[in-house]
Amino acid sequence: xxxxxxxxxxxxxxxxxxxxxTIIGWDSNTEAPRNSFERRSExxxxxxxxxxxxxxxxxxxxxxxxxxxxxxxLDDLLQREVKKAKKELxxxxxxxEDEYVDYMKLITHSQIVWEDAKENNDYQAxxxxxxxxxxxxxxxxxxYDSDSNPYDTMLDDYEEGMTSKEYDHFFNTLKRxxxxxxxxxxxxxxxQYDELRSQSYPKEKQREFSQYLLDExxxxxxxxxxxxxxxxxxxxxxxxxxxxxxxxMENYIFSSIYSTIHELGHATYEQQVxxxxxxxxLNGGTSMGIHESQSRFYENNIGRSLxxxxxxxxxxxxxxxxxSQGYTALDMFKASNHVEASLIRIxxxxxxxxxxxxxxxxxxxxxxxxxxxxxxxxxVWNDLIEEYLGVxxxxxxxxxxxxxxxxxxxxxxxxxxxxxSAYSAQIYYAMKKELDIDQLIKDHNIQKINLWLKDKxxxxxxxxxxxxxxxxxxxxxxxPSYYVRxxxxxxxxxxx
Amino acid sequence: xxxxxxxxxxxxxxxxxxxxxTIIGWDSNTEAPRNSFERRSExxxxxxxxxxxxxxxxxxxxxxxxxxxxxxxLDDLLQREVKKAKKELxxxxxxxEDEYVDYMKLITHSQIVWEDAKENNDYQAxxxxxxxxxxxxxxxxxxYDSDSNPYDTMLDDYEEGMTSKEYDHFFNTLKRxxxxxxxxxxxxxxxQYDELRSQSYPKEKQREFSQYLLDExxxxxxxxxxxxxxxxxxxxxxxxxxxxxxxxMENYIFSSIYSTIHELGHATYEQQVxxxxxxxxLNGGTSMGIHESQSRFYENNIGRSLxxxxxxxxxxxxxxxxxSQGYTALDMFKASNHVEASLIRIxxxxxxxxxxxxxxxxxxxxxxxxxxxxxxxxxVWNDLIEEYLGVxxxxxxxxxxxxxxxxxxxxxxxxxxxxxSAYSAQIYYAMKKELDIDQLIKDHNIQKINLWLKDKxxxxxxxxxxxxxxxxxxxxxxxPSYYVRxxxxxxxxxxx
Numbered sequence: 001x002x003x004x005x006x007x008x009x010x011x012x013x014x015x016x017x018x019x020x021x022t023i024i025g026w027d028s029n030t031e032a033p034r035n036s037f038e039r040r041s042e043x044x045x046x047x048x049x050x051x052x053x054x055x056x057x058x059x060x061x062x063x064x065x066x067x068x069x070x071x072x073x074l075d076d077l078l079q080r081e082v083k084k085a086k087k088e089l090x091x092x093x094x095x096x097e098d099e100y101v102d103y104m105k106l107i108t109h110s111q112i113v114w115e116d117a118k119e120n121n122d123y124q125a126x127x128x129x130x131x132x133x134x135x136x137x138x139x140x141x142x143x144y145d146s147d148s149n150p151y152d153t154m155l156d157d158y159e160e161g162m163t164s165k166e167y168d169h170f171f172n173t174l175k176r177x178x179x180x181x182x183x184x185x186x187x188x189x190x191x192q193y194d195e196l197r198s199q200s201y202p203k204e205k206q207r208e209f210s211q212y213l214l215d216e217x218x219x220x221x222x223x224x225x226x227x228x229x230x231x232x233x234x235x236x237x238x239x240x241x242x243x244x245x246x247x248x249m250e251n252y253i254f255s256s257i258y259s260t261i262h263e264l265g266h267a268t269y270e271q272q273v274x275x276x277x278x279x280x281x282l283n284g285g286t287s288m289g290i291h292e293s294q295s296r297f298y299e300n301n302i303g304r305s306l307x308x309x310x311x312x313x314x315x316x317x318x319x320x321x322x323x324s325q326g327y328t329a330l331d332m333f334k335a336s337n338h339v340e341a342s343l344i345r346i347x348x349x350x351x352x353x354x355x356x357x358x359x360x361x362x363x364x365x366x367x368x369x370x371x372x373x374x375x376x377x378x379x380v381w382n383d384l385i386e387e388y389l390g391v392x393x394x395x396x397x398x399x400x401x402x403x404x405x406x407x408x409x410x411x412x413x414x415x416x417x418x419x420x421s422a423y424s425a426q427i428y429y430a431m432k433k434e435l436d437i438d439q440l441i442k443d444h445n446i447q448k449i450n451l452w453l454k455d456k457x458x459x460x461x462x463x464x465x466x467x468x469x470x471x472x473x474x475x476x477x478x479x480p481s482y483y484v485r486x487x488x489x490x491x492x493x494x495x496x
Numbered sequence: 497x498x499x500x501x502x503x504x505x506x507x508x509x510x511x512x513x514x515x516x517x518t519i520i521g522w523d524s525n526t527e528a529p530r531n532s533f534e535r536r537s538e539x540x541x542x543x544x545x546x547x548x549x550x551x552x553x554x555x556x557x558x559x560x561x562x563x564x565x566x567x568x569x570l571d572d573l574l575q576r577e578v579k580k581a582k583k584e585l586x587x588x589x590x591x592x593e594d595e596y597v598d599y600m601k602l603i604t605h606s607q608i609v610w611e612d613a614k615e616n617n618d619y620q621a622x623x624x625x626x627x628x629x630x631x632x633x634x635x636x637x638x639x640y641d642s643d644s645n646p647y648d649t650m651l652d653d654y655e656e657g658m659t660s661k662e663y664d665h666f667f668n669t670l671k672r673x674x675x676x677x678x679x680x681x682x683x684x685x686x687x688q689y690d691e692l693r694s695q696s697y698p699k700e701k702q703r704e705f706s707q708y709l710l711d712e713x714x715x716x717x718x719x720x721x722x723x724x725x726x727x728x729x730x731x732x733x734x735x736x737x738x739x740x741x742x743x744x745m746e747n748y749i750f751s752s753i754y755s756t757i758h759e760l761g762h763a764t765y766e767q768q769v770x771x772x773x774x775x776x777x778l779n780g781g782t783s784m785g786i787h788e789s790q791s792r793f794y795e796n797n798i799g800r801s802l803x804x805x806x807x808x809x810x811x812x813x814x815x816x817x818x819x820s821q822g823y824t825a826l827d828m829f830k831a832s833n834h835v836e837a838s839l840i841r842i843x844x845x846x847x848x849x850x851x852x853x854x855x856x857x858x859x860x861x862x863x864x865x866x867x868x869x870x871x872x873x874x875x876v877w878n879d880l881i882e883e884y885l886g887v888x889x890x891x892x893x894x895x896x897x898x899x900x901x902x903x904x905x906x907x908x909x910x911x912x913x914x915x916x917s918a919y920s921a922q923i924y925y926a927m928k929k930e931l932d933i934d935q936l937i938k939d940h941n942i943q944k945i946n947l948w949l950k951d952k953x954x955x956x957x958x959x960x961x962x963x964x965x966x967x968x969x970x971x972x973x974x975x976p977s978y979y980v981r982x983x984x985x986x987x988x989x990x991x992x
Contacts, residue, residue, distance in 0.1 A: 016542040019535075020516035027519050035719040036737035039515075039774065043733075046512040223531040237539075241532035278535065 154412030265298030292420020650908030761794030788916020
C-alpha cells in the first residue's frame with residue numbers, strides 16, 4: 001500500500017528533526033556555553049518550525065486520513081500507530097492557525113512573566129496570563145471534542161484514557177484514607193537525622209557513588225551516560241542512546257543519590273523498549289504516568305528500602321568514612337525516608353508528595369468547571385495545603401507561583417505524578433508475588449528486576465496503552481488502594 | 497532586491513542544518529554512547545542530505561546566478577559572499593549526478609578499506625581505491641575548470657588562491673634552505689629529557705593545568721568550553737560557542753599541554769570573528785592555512801617559548817611537585833622542543849614536521865601530473881622520507897598508509913599544514929615589530945596578543961582572502977624565508 005510507504009517516510013523524516021532537537025537540547029542543558037543561548041534558540045526554533053510544518057503538512061494529513069479510513073486492513077501495531085497519529089493531528093489541526101500562533105506567543109511570554117512574578121512574589125503580575133492560558137486550553141479542548149468535558153481532553157494529553165472521573169476516585173481515596181495518616185506521621189517527624197542529611201559530602205565522592213549506582217542498577221553504559229544539570233532529567237534518542245542527569249549538592253547527599261536512582265528508573269525503561277519501534281510513533285515510554293511509575297519504583301521501592309541500605313551502606317562508608325561514622329544501615333534507611341510537611345512540591349518526601357499533587361488537581365478541576373476564578377487562586381491554594389498538610393505559605397512564591405507547569409500551558413500534567421507513584425505500588429505488589437525483591441537487592445541482582453519490568457512493561461514502548469499495561473502487569477485495573485496500603489505499611493513501620 | 501532577501505533566507509536555513517550537524521558531531525566525538533553510532537549516522541545522514549539538497553537546489557542556484565549577474569550593484573561584503581557561493585556551486589553542480597553519487601560511495605567505502613589496510617599493513621588492498629579517488633578528483637577538477645591544472649583547483653579548495661607554482665616555490669625553499677639544517681639538528685638530538693617527558697603525570701592534574709591555560713590565554717569560557725576526545729579538535733557554531741578538545745595521556749604530559757594550546761589558537765580565532773558574519777558565508781576562519789597559522793602560533797611561538805616556561809613553570813611545579821623535582825624552566829623549554837626524526841607525521845616535532853608535509857606534497861604533485869603511479873607509492877614514499885629525514889619505514893602502515901586524508905578524498909589538504917607554520921613565522925616577525933611578545937607572556941597578558949590578532953586577522957572572518965590577510969598583517973606577500981629564519985634562529989640556540 002502506497003500510503004503506508006509514504007507514512008513511514010514522513011515519520012522517518014520527523015525522527016531526524018527530533019533527533020537533532022534532542023541532542024541540541026541535551027547539549028544546552030548539560031554543557032553549552034552561556035553565551036550560546038541566543039543563537040541556539042534561533043537555530044533550534046528554525047528546526048522546530050520545520051518539524052511542525054512536516055507534522056501538520058497537507059501530505060501527512062492526507063496520508064493519515066487514508067490509512068485511518070482503511071484501519072481494518074492494517075496490522076495491530078500499525079492500527080495503534082495510525083490512531084495515535086490521527087489523534088495528535090486532531091488535537092492541532094482543528095485549531096485556527098491565528099489562535100494557535102497567538103497561544104504559542106502567549107506561552108513563550110508567560111514563562112518569563114511567571115519567572116519574574118515568582119521572583120518578586122507578585123501573583124497579580126501573572127494572573128492575567130494564567131487566565132488566558134486557561135481559556136485557550138478550554139477552547140482548544142473543545143475544538144478537538146465539543147462533546148467531552150474539556151479537562152478530560154487535557155488529562156488524556158498526558159495520560160491516555162484517564163478521565164476526571166477516574167482521577168476523582170483516585171484522589172478521593174487518598175483524601176479519605178491517606179490524609180489523616182499523613183498528618184499523624186508528620187506530627188511524629190523529628191530532626192534526628194538532620195546532621196547525617198545535611199553535613200558536607202564532597203561532590204567528587206558523590207559522583208563516584210552515582211557511577212557505582214549505575215553499575216548496581218545494571219544500567220548499560222554502552223547505550224547511555226550520566227551527566228549533571230540544574231534539574232535532573234532523562235532524554236533518549238533511541239534505546240541505544242539514553243542519557244540521564246543528576247544534581248550534586250555538597251550539603252545534601254540525598255539529592256544526588258535519589259535523583260540518580262529516579263532518573264535510572266526512567267532510563268532503564270527507555271533502554272529496554274524494543275528497538276523495533278525506533279522508526280515509529282510507538283517508540284519510548286507510553287505515558288507520563290507509566291514513566292513516573294518506573295522512576296518512583298526505582299527511587300522509592302528499591303532505593304529507599306531497608307534492603308538497599310543494608311546492601312550499599314558498605315560502599316557509602318568507604319566513600320564517606322567520616323560522615324558515616326556512628327551511623328548504621330538502618331539509620332540511612334530512616335534518614336532517607338525522613339517525612340516533613342513542606343510547602344514546596346519538589347522538596348517533598350514520598351509520603352507527603354501526593355498531598356501536593358492532590359491540591360493542584362483540585363485547583364485545575366475547579367478552574368476547568370468554573371467553580372473558582374483565577375483571581376482567587378492564592379487563597380484557595382493556601383487553604384488547601386493547610387487542610388492537607390497543616391502548613392500555610394507566607395507568600396505566593398512558596399504557594400501558587402512555585403511551579404513552572406501552568407505558565408507553559410501544561411494543565412492536566414500534575415496528576416500523572418501522583419498516579420505514577422500509585423501505579424508503582426500496584427506494580428510492587430504484583431512483582432512481590434513472583435520475585436523476592438529484597439533478596440535480589442541484597443544479591444546485587446537488580447538486573448533481574450529490570451528484566452521482569454522489561455518483559456511486563458518496558459519492551460512494549462508505546463504500543464500498549466497505560467491501562468493495558470496496568471492490567472498486563474498486575475492482572476487487574478488500576479486500583480489506588482495499593483498505594484494507600486504501601487504507604488501505610490512502610491511508614492507505620494518506620495514511625496511505629 | 498528580491499534576490500538578496502531570498503539568498504539570505506536560504507543561507508539562514510542552511511545555517512540551521514549546519515548548526516544541528518555540528519552539535520551532533522560534537523556530541524558524537526566527545527561523549528555519545530558507543531551503541532548510538534548506527535542510529536546517529538542514519539539520522540545525521542538524513543540531515544546532511546537535506547542540507548545538500550538545499551545547497552544545490554534550483555532555487556538557490558537561480559538566486560546566486562541572479563546576484564552574480566548583478567555583482568556590481570552589491571556592496572563589497574555581499575560581492576565576496578556571492579562569489580564564494582558561486583564558486584562552491586560551480587565545484588559541485590558541473591559534476592554529473594551519477595558520478596557524484598558513485599564518488600561519495602567510493603569515499604565512504606574507502607575509509608573502511610584504508611582502516612583495514614593500515615591495520616593489516618596491506619597497501620595492495622587499498623591502492624585500487626586510491627587510484628579511483630585520484631582519477632575522480634582530477635575529473636571533477638576539470639569539470640570545474642578545464643583550462644587549469646587540476647591540482648591547482650584542488651589546492652584552491654583548501655587554501656583559496658594558492659597554486660602549485662606558489663607551493664613549489666615554498667617547498668623548494670625548504671628543500672634548499674632547511675633540509676640540511678634539519679638533518680644536522682636531528683643528528684645532535686639526544687635523550688636527555690626522556691624521563692621528564694614520559695614519566696607519569698596524573699590526568700586529574702593535567703586537566704587542572706589545561707584549565708589554567710584556558711585562563712592564561714584569556715579564553716572566554718562563557719563562549720566556549722574544553723572537553724576530551726581521541727583526536728583533539730575545535731568546532732564552533734558561532735563566535736559565542738567555540739568548543740575545543742584535548743587529549744590526556746598519563747605518560748606524555750606534552751600531549752595535553754600542546755593539544756590544548758594548539759586548539760586554543762583555533763578557538764581564539766573563532767571566538768574573535770565578528771558576529772556580524774553569523775548568518776553569512778563569511779563566518780569562521782578564512783582558510784585551512786590561516787587557521788593553522790593561528791594554532792601553530794599559539795602552540796609553538798608562544799607555548800614552546802622560553803618565556804612561556806619561565807612564566808608557567810611555577811604552576812607546573814605546584815601541580816607536579818615530584819615530577820618536576822630537579823628540573824628548571826629552561827629544562828621544560830628544551831624538553832618541549834625535543835627534536836627527533838620520526839616516521840609518523842602526527843608525532844613529529846615543530847622542526848621535522850614540514851619534512852613530512854613536503855613529501856606528501858611531492859607525491860600529490862606527481863600523482864596529479866602523472867609522473868608517478870599509485871602502484872609505486874610505497875617505494876617513492878620511503879625513498880623521500882629517507883632523503884628528507886634519514887629514516888625509512890619498515891612497513892607501509894608507518895609509511896604511505898599512515899594518514900586518513902587520501903582515503904577521504906582530501907587531495908591538496910596536506911600542504912596547508914606546512915603553510916600554516918610558515919604563515920605563523922611571518923606573522924610572528926610582524927608582531928614583534930609592534931609588541932614585546934616575551935614580555936607580554938611574562939606579564940600574563942596574552943590577551944594583548946589575542947587582541948592584536950583579532951584586529952589584524954580574526955575579526956574579518958572569511959571576508960578577506962588568505963592573501964589579503966597576509967598582506968594586511970605583515971605588509972607583504974607570503975614569504976617562506978621567514979619560516980626558515982625562525983626555525984634556524986630557534987633551534988640553533990637550543991642545540992648550539
